[in-house]
Amino acid sequence: MSFSPNRGPYPNSRPRRLRASEFSRRLVRENRLTSDDLILPLFVIEGRGETQQVASMPGVERMTVDLLTAKARELVKLGIPAVALFPVVDAAHKSDDARAAYAVDGLAQRAVRALKDAAPELGVITDVALDPFTSHGQDGLMNEQGYIVNDDTVEVLVQQALSHAQAGADVVAPSDMMDGRIGAIRTALEREGHVNTQIMSYAAKYASSYYGPFRDAVGSAGNLKGANKFSYQMDPANSDEALHECALDLAEGADMIMVKPGMPYLDVVRRVKDELKVPTFAYQVSGEYAMHCAAFANGWLNREAVILESLLAFKRAGADGVLTYFAEEAAKLLQD
Numbered sequence: 001m002s003f004s005p006n007r008g009p010y011p012n013s014r015p016r017r018l019r020a021s022e023f024s025r026r027l028v029r030e031n032r033l034t035s036d037d038l039i040l041p042l043f044v045i046e047g048r049g050e051t052q053q054v055a056s057m058p059g060v061e062r063m064t065v066d067l068l069t070a071k072a073r074e075l076v077k078l079g080i081p082a083v084a085l086f087p088v089v090d091a092a093h094k095s096d097d098a099r100a101a102y103a104v105d106g107l108a109q110r111a112v113r114a115l116k117d118a119a120p121e122l123g124v125i126t127d128v129a130l131d132p133f134t135s136h137g138q139d140g141l142m143n144e145q146g147y148i149v150n151d152d153t154v155e156v157l158v159q160q161a162l163s164h165a166q167a168g169a170d171v172v173a174p175s176d177m178m179d180g181r182i183g184a185i186r187t188a189l190e191r192e193g194h195v196n197t198q199i200m201s202y203a204a205k206y207a208s209s210y211y212g213p214f215r216d217a218v219g220s221a222g223n224l225k226g227a228n229k230f231s232y233q234m235d236p237a238n239s240d241e242a243l244h245e246c247a248l249d250l251a252e253g254a255d256m257i258m259v260k261p262g263m264p265y266l267d268v269v270r271r272v273k274d275e276l277k278v279p280t281f282a283y284q285v286s287g288e289y290a291m292h293c294a295a296f297a298n299g300w301l302n303r304e305a306v307i308l309e310s311l312l313a314f315k316r317a318g319a320d321g322v323l324t325y326f327a328e329e330a331a332k333l334l335q336d
């Protein structure tokens with residue numbers, strides 16, 4: 001059948017005109033995803049030459065420090081600016097006071113040193129929170145009533161952040177949601193001379209059910225025993241509160257803001273960027289990764305196209321970058 005491209009007096013405005021050719025689609029494209037936007041989370045384990053698969057996160061593997069350093073050099077070649085480090089410690093290093101969190105020779109601290117040694121140009125972001133180190137899997141210290149106490153936890157977080165900075169971390173990223181920890185950490189870093197150690201604050205971190213696979217990956221799911229984190233992570237129903245949290249952390253000295261989870265919270269990313277105008281990042285969390293992978297494995301979604309579309313959506317929402325388990329794959333896709 002042949003149709004006339006132009007049948008009548010309508011319409012004068014044809015938005016499709018600019019979409020008709022690749023040259024003009026490129027000219028009017030508003031947002032771009034590049035490898036500069038990507039941060040890769042890495043799970044580190046004790047030992048040598050060993051990797052472990054994470055069952056609920058197909059394609060993600062935990063690895064020993066020696067393998068981490070080889071990976072770091074590949075990531076630099078791919079143009080990925082930074083990694084976020086998550087230690088997976090065994091039960092022997094978990095305690096009620098989480099003292100392993102700030103051990104000078106702890107797993108995270110050793111991994112930071114090795115990474116900065118192997119690939120100094122790769123930014124290293126460390127997670128400041130106690131959940132890998134507490135016997136109960138909560139992000140802070142627990143009192144007799146089962147409540148996660150704020151101020152005593154902050155004192156431990158300060159020790160943890162300092163130990164990361166001393167190991168050479170470029171960015172410390174408190175993900176615990178205690179009140180006042182950014183100010184306390186900033187003061188301690190300044191006092192100890194770490195004036196250029198950056199703070200990326202998980203200021204808008206929600207009590208989300210999308211974190212399940214991560215808790216498997218770091219082995220905090222089993223001991224959390226169905227308990228929730230509602231007394232410190234934010235209610236998914238709220239967004240004004242996210243702005244309040246972000247404003248407080250910025251006033252206390254945060255350099256960058258993280259919104260977490262990602263895709264279900266893009267409205268929060270947009271509001272933070274519009275109203276606070278600071279470097280804003282989002283975390284495409286483990287549950288988002290897992291559900292994408294499940295659909296890919298079933299042939300329900302096109303893997304490469306959906307990975308890139310899901311990440312571009314963060315840019316469109318105003319994010320300056322995305323912490324994503326797809327970072328390495330996306331950087332490779334963007335290369336060709």
Ligand SMILES: NCc1[nH]cc(CCC(=O)O)c1CC(=O)O
Pocket residue numbers: 127129130131139175176210211212213214215229284285286287
């Ligand atoms: N400090 C806790 C922490 N660090 C990273 C994640 C989740 C990351 C992901 O799901 O990918 C969480 C959430 C939680 O267990 O409450």
Ligand SMILES: [Mg+2]
Pocket residue numbers: 177178179180203245248249
């Ligand atoms: Mg807060």
